[in-house]
Amino acid sequence: MAPFAAYDMPVQYPLGIMGEHKWTRESAGLFDVSHMGQVILEGVGAAAALETLLAADIIGLADYRTRYSQFLNADGGILDDLMTTRLPSRTPGVDRLFLVVNAACKHADVAHLRAKLPGVSITTLDDRALLAIQGPKAAEVVAGFIPGVSSLPFMGFLATTYQGADIFVSRSGYTGEDGFEISLPPVAGVQFAQALLADPRVKPIGLGARDSLRLEAGLCLYGHDIDETTSPVEGALTWSIGKRRRAEGGFPGFERIARELKEGPSRKRVGLLLDGRQPAREGSEIADESGAVIGKITSGGFAPSLERSIAMGYVAASHAAVGTKLNALVRGKPLACSVVAFPFFPHRYVR
Amino acid sequence: MSTVRYTKDHEYIRVDGDVAIVGITDYAQAQLGDVVFVELPAMGKSFKKGEQAAVVESVKAASEVYAPVSGEVVEVNSELEGAPALVNEDSAGKGWFVKLRVADQSELGALMDEAAYADYLKTLD
Numbered sequence A: 001m002a003p004f005a006a007y008d009m010p011v012q013y014p015l016g017i018m019g020e021h022k023w024t025r026e027s028a029g030l031f032d033v034s035h036m037g038q039v040i041l042e043g044v045g046a047a048a049a050l051e052t053l054l055a056a057d058i059i060g061l062a063d064y065r066t067r068y069s070q071f072l073n074a075d076g077g078i079l080d081d082l083m084t085t086r087l088p089s090r091t092p093g094v095d096r097l098f099l100v101v102n103a104a105c106k107h108a109d110v111a112h113l114r115a116k117l118p119g120v121s122i123t124t125l126d127d128r129a130l131l132a133i134q135g136p137k138a139a140e141v142v143a144g145f146i147p148g149v150s151s152l153p154f155m156g157f158l159a160t161t162y163q164g165a166d167i168f169v170s171r172s173g174y175t176g177e178d179g180f181e182i183s184l185p186p187v188a189g190v191q192f193a194q195a196l197l198a199d200p201r202v203k204p205i206g207l208g209a210r211d212s213l214r215l216e217a218g219l220c221l222y223g224h225d226i227d228e229t230t231s232p233v234e235g236a237l238t239w240s241i242g243k244r245r246r247a248e249g250g251f252p253g254f255e256r257i258a259r260e261l262k263e264g265p266s267r268k269r270v271g272l273l274l275d276g277r278q279p280a281r282e283g284s285e286i287a288d289e290s291g292a293v294i295g296k297i298t299s300g301g302f303a304p305s306l307e308r309s310i311a312m313g314y315v316a317a318s319h320a321a322v323g324t325k326l327n328a329l330v331r332g333k334p335l336a337c338s339v340v341a342f343p344f345f346p347h348r349y350v351r
Numbered sequence B: 001m002s003t004v005r006y007t008k009d010h011e012y013i014r015v016d017g018d019v020a021i022v023g024i025t026d027y028a029q030a031q032l033g034d035v036v037f038v039e040l041p042a043m044g045k046s047f048k049k050g051e052q053a054a055v056v057e058s059v060k061a062a063s064e065v066y067a068p069v070s071g072e073v074v075e076v077n078s079e080l081e082g083a084p085a086l087v088n089e090d091s092a093g094k095g096w097f098v099k100l101r102v103a104d105q106s107e108l109g110a111l112m113d114e115a116a117y118a119d120y121l122k123t124l125d
Helices: A016-026 A046-051 A103-116 A138-143 A186-197 A207-216 A243-248 A254-263 B026-032 B105-110 B114-123
Strands: A002-004 A007-009 A028-032 A037-044 A066-072 A078-087 A094-101 A121-124 A129-134 A157-162 A165-170 A179-184 A202-204 A267-274 A285-287 A293-303 A308-316 A325-330 A333-340 B003-006 B011-016 B019-024 B035-039 B052-058 B062-066 B071-076 B098-102
Touching (some): A016 A028, A016 A207, A028 A186, A028 A207, A037 A046, A037 A103, A046 A094, A078 A103, A094 A103, A094 A179, A129 A186, A165 A186, A179 A186, A207 A308, A293 A325, B003 B114, B019 B026
Parallel strands (some): A028 A202
Antiparallel strands (some): A028 A129, A037 A094, A066 A078, A078 A094, A129 A179, A165 A179, A285 A325, A325 A333, B011 B019, B019 B098, B052 B062, B071 B098
């Protein structure tokens, strides 16, 4: 067990990080991510109001669709990253949105929402469980308990019931695999977790494999790969900025982000594939072939599905092209690596 | 007849004459989890007791391995390069790290024997 965002979290279960990682890629892994923040926004114009805090298109989000984005500060730095789902209006004209935010940021995020969106009702779902089930067998396992999930598209959403309890099912995750994130009331959460674990296709997965899986999938960990100093453009998250938003602005840091979109950022988050097995971890400097330091690793480790070490980090834009040969400096020793495109391990989302 | 001694950092040293085999204990490998890489020292390198002699990298983290006694590296376990998991599978046998020529036998006296190490493990978590 290890402390994480004020929660005591399992780093690994008896299978171990390597075994849990491979199990998730081959079968189905269950992650208890109940520490994450779940928030409901409701109000006239709540979608437009939320757009003043982030750069995604929320107004254009259809009912039961989920979108990834980031809360931005006035300099275009990232305060947190989040998932936003539009729920159908209960009263015509009143937007209803469901947000999932990072555990470590959730109190600050809610304070930020309350301060910036005074006309919107903000409800935190503090006691609800959030269970992620990920892997190629996740859909067939979950379909045995919750009818209708198999037909959900990637980033699709279902509001339904489990044992009489109201639940949300999102076809999304943090591993690069097909899978679901399921929000349930506490008692139903425990029952559902136990029911899933009774299935031989499912094993519990700890924080260690959660990290190695998301790293292989090229996904950012807030506070490491993105933070208040990095913009979405530097963070290679430009795809999450809405087309209309790029033209219209109206979000914090628009000036910087528009400039970076036009002229290119001075540094960029890239993937690094190391030539060998030796890990280059967070904090290691990145040098060019002449030995000049041009960046720093923000996440890195051994990739169980690739049998190689991989890393991500920020490098000067001049060294960010795919194929660029670089060195990660580990305990003074240069480890050869090259810039590769994300993801390291192919995503296997349903389309 | 070889003698095995242990450190508080969970290295073992198996001494046979003036050469000793150094590795990490079963307890240490279980704590580290899956070992994916071992950085071994160069042949001929000399260490003082307590100096960093190797680094063992698991999926979780990098951990330093210290020389239990002063000595010179006379052999490294090159099999670990292709098969680092030997540290998990057989830490006391095929998963050894280095062979040292012991510089000062008297340093062994400060280390724990099997029974003392077993007692020490009982005091941990």
